[in-house]
Amino acid sequence: MTHEQLSRLLEQTEWSDEDIVRVLALTDPEDCALLQQAAYRRTTALMGNNVYYRGLIELSNVCTYDCRYCGIRKGNHALKRYTMTLDEVVEQAVWAAEQGYGSVCLQAGERDDPKFVDFVTRCLRAIHEATVSDTLPNGVGITLSLGDQTPEVYEQWAQASGNRMALRYLSRFETSNPALFEMLHTGGGKQQKTLEKRFECFNSLRQSGYQVGTGVMIGIPGQTLEDLCKDIRLFQQLDVDMIGMGPYLMSQGGDLQEIGQMEPEPLLQLSLNMIAVVRLVMGPVNIAAATALQAIRDDGRELGIMYGANVVMPNLSPQSYRTGYQLYDNKPCVNDGPMQFASELERRIAAIGRDIGWNKPGSSLRWCQRVGVEE
Numbered sequence: 001m002t003h004e005q006l007s008r009l010l011e012q013t014e015w016s017d018e019d020i021v022r023v024l025a026l027t028d029p030e031d032c033a034l035l036q037q038a039a040y041r042r043t044t045a046l047m048g049n050n051v052y053y054r055g056l057i058e059l060s061n062v063c064t065y066d067c068r069y070c071g072i073r074k075g076n077h078a079l080k081r082y083t084m085t086l087d088e089v090v091e092q093a094v095w096a097a098e099q100g101y102g103s104v105c106l107q108a109g110e111r112d113d114p115k116f117v118d119f120v121t122r123c124l125r126a127i128h129e130a131t132v133s134d135t136l137p138n139g140v141g142i143t144l145s146l147g148d149q150t151p152e153v154y155e156q157w158a159q160a161s162g163n164r165m166a167l168r169y170l171s172r173f174e175t176s177n178p179a180l181f182e183m184l185h186t187g188g189g190k191q192q193k194t195l196e197k198r199f200e201c202f203n204s205l206r207q208s209g210y211q212v213g214t215g216v217m218i219g220i221p222g223q224t225l226e227d228l229c230k231d232i233r234l235f236q237q238l239d240v241d242m243i244g245m246g247p248y249l250m251s252q253g254g255d256l257q258e259i260g261q262m263e264p265e266p267l268l269q270l271s272l273n274m275i276a277v278v279r280l281v282m283g284p285v286n287i288a289a290a291t292a293l294q295a296i297r298d299d300g301r302e303l304g305i306m307y308g309a310n311v312v313m314p315n316l317s318p319q320s321y322r323t324g325y326q327l328y329d330n331k332p333c334v335n336d337g338p339m340q341f342a343s344e345l346e347r348r349i350a351a352i353g354r355d356i357g358w359n360k361p362g363s364s365l366r367w368c369q370r371v372g373v374e375e
């Protein structure tokens with residue numbers, strides 16, 4: 001393909017599977033630069049110049065599942081488990097609100113017992129109460145990343161959040177390839193998760209008014225470019241509002257060392273290509289520049305933004321807990337304080353021509369269009 005042909009292809013809004021796979025496969029630096037520029041331009045044209053922060057609070061690493069790729073899976077007995085106190089969680093959220101982040105994301109290992117459900121409910125109420133102010137009249141926006149729950153639990157949390165206009169849920173389906181999904185989720189000899197269950201959860205989340213986000217891991221050994229293309233088709237079919245995707249990285253605490261991982265450089269490029277293609281194919285959804293990008297290269301997240309991402313999730317968890325939340329090896333910022341990270345990140349984001357959407361909810365434009373609201 002000549003550069004002219006590629007440039008023309010990148011302007012299209014309806015994509016064939018063949019074109020998606022072709023663009024995912026790009027490795028030539030000049031071709032990749034064309035892709036990067038096209039995705040960045042499309043992002044700006046659709047949604048302007050803002051990048052939104054979600055302050056990430058990893059409130060517990062206790063997990064009841066055994067996903068084989070994940071460093072905090074239940075079967076990793078070497079890991080010391082923690083759960084933050086309600087006060088610690090609220091303190092982090094208030095800090096984020098005071099910094100102007102506009103929203104926070106609560107993430108944890110998966111639990112669905114009543115004690116945990118109730119703890120999250122109390123955190124949500126307290127965060128809302130503590131963050132309503134003149135600058136944030138509806139309190140801080142809330143994103144939850146807490147796994148499969150019942151429709152009743154999703155609804156209970158939605159009510160407790162006090163702010164349904166900036167209420168979001170992240171739940172990656174990891175891969176649309178059924179055999180690969182099964183392999184990844186068959187820990188301790190039995191299959192623990194199904195794609196169908198995840199999709200049911202998306203429906204319940206929609207019913208309760210959440211902006212729904214999903215995503216996949218990129219470059220899992222055995223995953224093909226055609227698989228990634230199918231992942232994108234599924235994003236379209238589910239008509240999701242937000243996407244979070246990052247490279248698959250080996251984890252010492254996981255149970256999959258034998259499959260290895262891709263070489264860092266091609267893995268990073270594939271991940272960036274995937275972000276760019278999703279932007280070009282899906283239009284005005286929110287796309288996060290995943291932390292895992294930064295595990296490969298120091299400026300990985302900025303590269304994600306250059307390839308079309310518009311959300312970053314700075315980690316707010318107190319330093320003492322960070323080593324306990326390593327989903328994969330070489331997780332960055334394990335030794336950074338949130339202040340240090342934030343000021344450095346702001347400078348880096350400005351350097352690539354984006355502004356931070358301070359004190360804004362930063363809702364998915366796709367969601368705003370679907371429900372007919374303006375931000």
Ligand code: 5AD
Binds near residue numbers: 070246254
């Ligand atoms: N490499 C990359 N991403 C991972 N996650 C978990 N373990 C890994 C890993 N080894 C991602 C999964 C999960 C999210 C919380 O973290 O996609 O949905």
